[in-house]
Amino acid sequence: MSVRIDITGLRQEQIAVVTSPLAELGMALHALSEPGHHPRLRGWATGVTCxxxxxxxxxxxxxxFLWRTTFPDLFLPYAGLPGGNALPGATLAEELDQLDKLSDEQFVDTALEFTCALPYDDGGPAALTDAESRRRALELAAARGPQSLLFSERLLADPPRTRAWLRHFLEDCDAAFFADTWSRLHHQLAADARHKTDLLRHKGLAEALASVSPAVTLDEAADRITVDKLGEGRTATAGSGLLLVPTSLGWPHLMVLHRHGWQPVLHYPVGSPEMAAPLSLEQLTLRMTALSHPVRMRLCRSLARSAFTTGALAQSHGMTAPEISRHLGTLKKAGLLTTRRRGRYVLHQLDVTAVARLGSEFLEGILR
Structure with missing residues (x-):
């Protein structure tokens, strides 16, 4: 499985490696909401939260839910601006202005990304104007709980009001903690961007992509970039540019914006994670055996992002509930799942801290 970017006709001057304060603020919100994904940020997250x-x-x-289980494209608004060659703003305020330039349809569709309600690679009717898309979006939002349903209803009923709420919220986050965080991180990210730009100019795109991640490869004969992920997707530059955006807070997430009609973006982590202490051989063997099945790997991808019932997993993965239960039992026996009861439902979620103890490569793979 992979995300493929067709770069036929792409010129080197259309490729840019740039920093983005809004994208980093999005990762900051994710790390604060899902600290288990980012154990090396525990001290920073605790300080901010306190x-x-x-x-x-x-x-x-x-x-x-906008940033806990996904990373909506509204944190990369420049990719959706007309012309397909816009760059991130130099400041958060400039990027929030770019967010304001997205149409209401674009804003609503990106904000509804957490429901997975709409076609992503190929485009499709907008939830703001199409009754069936709206119905489906609200149905999936309701499945995620009353909070996401309320937000989705408000978003669809009054996009300008929701946009104003979000901008004000992000500005308050900047004043409260992000401006200080960005002032410390920007130099590292800018240095990495300069390094990648030098590689691009002097050694070519293949070398620059190899320095981004071993999971990103260039097939020059086919004019195609392939990003190895536990998911499928495709996009094309098709006259637009290609952006590479580094993140410090985002490890281990390697993300590809491949929304239909938007400029492709590779949002990649810089730096290296702290390594965890080794497990006992017996526990390591048990856990690696549990993770050796491709179906359980795909389940781990879902369970790393959110808690699911057995029935919800069966529906989303196209399997029967007993089949899912057997795989969940294997993962639970290995100590890789946490479970909690909410009313009559039992919710399962991956213990990402336990998975991280197996090594960064597996965790990076399922969270990529």
Whole structure:
């Protein structure tokens, strides 16, 4: 499985390696909402959380499904601007202005990304204007709980009001903690961008992509970039450019914006994670055996991002509930799952801290 980018006709001057404060703010919100994905940020996250104004913390929870289990393209708004060659703004304020330039249809569709309700690679009717797309979006939002349903209803009923709420919230996050964080991270990210740009100019795109991640490869004969991920996708530059955007807070997530009609973006992590202490041989063998099945690897990808019932997993993976239960039992026996009861439902979720102890490569693979 992979995400493929057709770069036929792409010229070197159309490729840019650039920093993005808005993208990094999105990763900051994700790391605060899902600290298990980012164990090396535990100290930073604890410090921010302890100093956070309670009212801002409540607002952060109001729509945390936007950044907890996915990374909506609204944090990369420049990729959706007309012309297909816009660059990120130099400041967060400039990028928020770019976010304001997206149409209401674009904003709603990207904000509804957490429901997986709409065609992504090929485009399709907008939820704001198409009744069936709206119905499907609200149905999937309801499956994720009353909070996501309420947000989706408000978003579809009054996009300008929701846009204003989001901008004000992001500005308050900047004032509360992100401006200081960005001032410390920007130099590292800018240095990495300069390094990748030098590689691009002097050694070519293949070398630059290899330095991004071993999971990113260039087939020059086919004019295609392939990103090895536990997911399928495709896009094309088709006259637009290609952006490479580094993140410090985002490890281990390697993401590809491949939305239909948008400029492709590779959002890649820089730096190296701290290694965990080794497990006992017996426990390591048990866990590696549990993870050796491709179906369980795909389940891990879902369970790393959110908690699911057995029935929901069966539906999304096209399997029967008993089949899913057997795989979940194997993962649970290996100590890789946490479970909790919510009413009459039992929710399962991957223990990413336990998985991280197996080594960064597997965790990076399922979270890529």
């Amino acid at each position: 100093d956070l104004d309670p009212h801002l913390a409540d607002r952060m929870c109001e729509a945390d």
